[in-house]
Amino acid sequence: MKDLVTVEDLSIGFDLRELVLPAVDSISFSVGTGETLGIVGESGSGKSLSARAILGLLPSGGKTTGGRISYQPEEGDAITITDLPKNGRAIRKLRGAEIAMIFQEPMASLSPVHTIGNQIVTTLRQHTDLNKRAALARAIELLDQVGMASPAIIAEQYAHQLSGGMRQRAMIAMALSCSPRLLICDEPTTALDATTEAQVVDLLMKLQQDMKMGMIFISHNIGLVSEIADRVMVMYLGQSIEYGLAGHVLRKPAHPYTRALLGALPAFAEPGSELASLQGAVPDLAARPQGCTFHPRCPEYAGDQCKTRIPSVHVVANQHLARCHIHE
C-alpha cells in the first residue's frame, strides 16, 4: 500500500504574547491509499489540529513548530506540505482537489446565501475545466451519489432548508466533487442522531471503497472508530499515546487511557462485568501535568515515576506503539 500522507514528528503551538503554547507534541502517522486511520481522543487532545495541519488550515495563532508533513501525488515527487507558503497557490491547489475535509457542523461550513448546487459548482469550477452547465450536471450526479432523493431539487435549495443528515450528505458531495485521494472527516457525525450517524458512516465507507481514497476519521467515539479504521491513533493532551493496527489496539490496548475508553463500551467489556468510567477531564493545555500527562486520571496503574518522568514510546507488538512506563 502506497502512503499518501506521512506525518513525522509534527508539533503545533499557539502564539501567546511572549511564548508558544504547545498543543500537539511530536506526533507521527501515515495514511495509505484505500486505508482508514481513526484518530481518537477527548476534546482538547489535538486530533483536529493534527488533521487540519495537513491542509495548512490551523486556526488563528496556530503554527507548526516542528516536524514535517509530506504528500505523495499520483505522479511526481512527494510534496512537503510544511514547506509550502501559507495560503499560497500550491497548498490551495491541494485543498479540495487532492485532499478534502468534512467538518463536524456542516451549517458552519456551508454558505447560507448560496444554493447547495452553486456551492458544489464553485468548487468544481475552481479545480476542473468544466463549464457551468456541465458542473451543475456533475453536482446533481454527486448529490445522487450521496443518496439524496430528488438531487436536482436539493441542488436548488439552501443549507437551512435541509435536515442535519442531508446537510452532512451535501458536505460529503462537495468534498468528493473533485475526487480527492485523501478525505479527512473531522467528527462528521457528532451532530447527528444515531440512525443518521450509521447511515452517514456507511455512506463514507462505501464511497471510500468505490473511490479507493485514503481516509482520516476523527472521533471522540472509539466504538465508532473500531467499526471503520484499519489503523488507530489514540491522542491525549496533544500526544499520540497509542498507535497501531486497529485489530491489535482494540483487542489488546496497551495504554491505560485506551483501556479506559474501551472499558466504557458494552461491546468491549467482559460479559457480566460493570462498565468502567474514566474519571476527571482533560487538563487545560496551560496546566499540563508533570511527568505522564495522564497520571492524575490513572489511579490503577500510575506509580511514583509517572508523576515526574515523561514516558517514552515503546513498541509493544508488531506496528503497535504505546507511550507508558508500564512497558519499560
Ligand code: SF4
Ligand atoms: Fe498511567 Fe504511568 Fe502509564 Fe501514564 S505512564 S498511563 S500514569 S501507568
